[in-house]
Amino acid sequence: MGFRSVLSKPFASFIVGQQKKWSADPGKYQSKIFNEIVSKAADTVFGKDHAFDEIKGYDDYKKRVPIRDYEELSPYVKQILEGKSDVLWPGKPEYFSKTSGTTSGVKYIPITKESLPNHINSARNALLSYVHETGKSRFLDGKLIFLSGSPELGQKAGIHTGRLSGIVNHHVPGYLRTNQMPSYATNCIEDWEQKLEKIIDETIGQNMTLISGIPPWVQMYFDRIQERTGKKIKDVFPNFDLFVYGGVNFEPYRAKLFDSIGRKVDSIETYPASEGFIAYQDTQHEEGLLLLSNSGIFFEFIPADEYFNENPTRLSIEEVKTGVNYAVIINSNAGLWGYSIGDTVKFVSTNPHRLLVTGRIKHFISAFGEHVIGEEVEKAMKYTVAKFPETEIVEFTVAPQVTPEEGLPLHEWYVEFSNSPSDLSAFEKELNLQLQKLNTYYDDLQSGSILRSLKIIQLNKNSFIEYMKSQGKLGGQNKVPRLSNDRKIADELIKYRISE
Template sequence: MGVKAFLSKLVAAYVHKKHQRWIENPVEAQQAVFKEIVEKAQHTTFGRDHSFSNIKSHTDFINAVPVRDYEGLSPYFNQVKEGQKNVLWPGKPLYLAKTSGTTSGTKYIPITKDSISNHINGARDALLAYVHETGKSKFLDGKMIFLSGSPELEEVGGINTGRLSGIANHHVPGYLRTNQLPSYETNCIEDWESKLDQIIEETIDQNMTLISGIPPWVQMYFDKLIRQTGKPVKEIFPNFSLFVYGGVNFEPYRKKLFESIGKTVDSIELFPASEGFFAFQNEQHDKGLLLLLDSGIFYEFIPAEEFFNENPTRLTIGEVEIGVNYALVISSNAGLWGYSVGDTVKFTSTKPYKLIVSGRIKHYISAFGEHVIGEEVEKAMQKTMDRFSNVELIEFTVAPYVSQDQGQSYHEWFVEFARAPQDPDAFAKELEEQLQKLNSYYDDLIKGNILQSLKLTVLPLGTFRNYMKSQGKLGGQNKVPRLSNDRNLANGLSSLTQRSQA
């Protein structure tokens, strides 16, 4: 065992003990965060505009600060981008994290001197929690790869600006720098496919022990490695033992990814975003993610069915219930106030507070009143694949098809398989039955002949990759929306397929 692996166990024990203090006092921890951030921001432009000096309770905060998304807060974000000080948080941000928005184009999320530790320590503590729980630390002596965006930064309003993963790259602890791959130069390559080729060149003969990234892009990395060597990943990297991921539900990708590796390895799920690092998996046997309650972020939870109401219920941590779908709202020391992250979550435990990410508040299908969410289509797909054990999935998305003729509308599932079902009609029938079990509104529409049975459209290999490339979103932290309430993505996929078959 190397020095890093040995010392990590001591640090892991210390961090675990530190976390237990707020885990055992969750409401008090959140109240302390709330008080601190409101007091610190009361003399900012936003604080003065919303009478922060008069806020003494969560009720006061609700009355003063409405729930808004990026567009709703854009007047303040624009002032920050122009280089103005003391707008949302004292001083100027250290960074602006640049991310793609669904309706607002490029978003610029502030990361402050106070909030940067949330991003860096969150990822660090996830690894230390794994070390503490399992006693496994040898992976820290090998090479680690983080498939991420470019670390190159530009200036916007005098503030260093770039992708979150690139910003985080500048804060990798010195003791891990010698373990980190790929090289800085390779990480700066913008074209994903060219970057992937260079990553393989740099890693193929290294002692890789930890691999991290969004599952579909990691799968592309594995596919190229296997084509180049003719070997499974476990033979290329015999000491590879830990996979770290976030951004999407891992379950649809699990089977193919582990088959590519040639064995099952431990995995850690993270819940990071440009707006903050919210949670991580701290126990291998439990898929619930530990919500970080003492990290500069104050959380509110809106029952998902109320989110679009004029005055939705805004709950704090002590008021949530297990199994309820909530829209996640945060206020933080990054200067985000009543900010709708866009994700929905469900708590799996309240002792401690653990959750899963159930979808996106704006990613749903309700063209006919069914309100099907991401969690439901992913569960339907996973249960169907369990019945069709020979099937391997690459990617999928779901969109409505609205017909002017009564009873002729349906949901269309666009699926790219690595190994397609021998009987696609039977696969589609199982998908339909699983979704009907998961969503009673959809079940009523099918039984009432308002909707036809779903249509399964099997896409040629490479379709999703080519689509994402055409949108400038291949690789990095980009991901395919699991479902949408319009046909924009569906039409893009159909157009690509028609061109490839012409």
């Protein structure tokens, strides 16, 4: 064994010991973070605007600080971009994480000196939790690949600016730098397909032991390797032991990914966002991701069905329940206050607090009041594929069709199969049945002859890749929304339809 794998075990034991302390009493640590960040930001522009110096507790805070999304927080960000200090947090941010907005175009999310450890240490601790639980550390001695955005940084108002994955790349610990891949020069290539070919050039023949990235882009990497070599990934990288992913639900990709590998490998799910690292999988034996309740973020949760109310219920970590869909709100040492990151989660345990990411608060279909969410379409597809085991999915998304050429309105599922079901009509019926079971409103609308059964639109090979390329979003951390309440994506994808 190499020195990395040997030294990782006592360090992992220490980190997991600390983790057990804060996860056993999250209310205590959340309260401490709340008091610290409110006190520290009292003299900022935001702190003065919201009378932070008068806040005595969480109830006071809720009265003074409303829930905001990026568009509503952007006037404060604009002040920082104009060169002003002490706006959302004392001083100026260390970085701006640059990400795509919805109505605001580019978003600039501040990362401060104090919030940087949340992004850096959380990914490390996820790996150390795995080492501690399984005893497996050999992967640390091999080559590690992180499929990510470019680490090249620009500047805005003298502040380094770039994609989160690129920023984090600058802070990979020195002991991992020597076995990190791809090379810096290759990572800086902006064109995803050109970059992918260079990554393959550099990694084929190497002792790859850990591969990390968003599942659809890792799948693309595997596909290209198989095209070049004619081999399964296990034969190209025989010591590949661990897959680390985040950003999307792994389930729709699992079967095809493991088929490409040629065997199952262990995996670790993470939940990073530009606004903060929220949770990670701390065990291979329990469902859900451990909420990071001691990492500079004070969390709030709003029941998802109240999110658009004028005065929604705002809950602390001690008030949440299992089985309820919540919108995630963060308050942090990056200077984000009452900030809605747009995600929804559901707790599967409150001792410790483990959660599942269930979707996006604005990604749903409710053309007729059905309010179908991401979790439901992903589960419906998962359960259906289990009944048609020959089926392999590359990617899919769902949209309403309110004005079909004939018949009642319906949901259209745009699906790229790598291996189609043997009986598409039966698959379609089963998929519709599973969605009816998961969403009673959808079931009622069909029983009431308002909606008809869903329809699958089969797409040609590489349709989603071509679509993402057409949008300038191929590769990196970009992903296709699982569903939407309009037809913007559907109307673009229809051109890739397989002729009937």
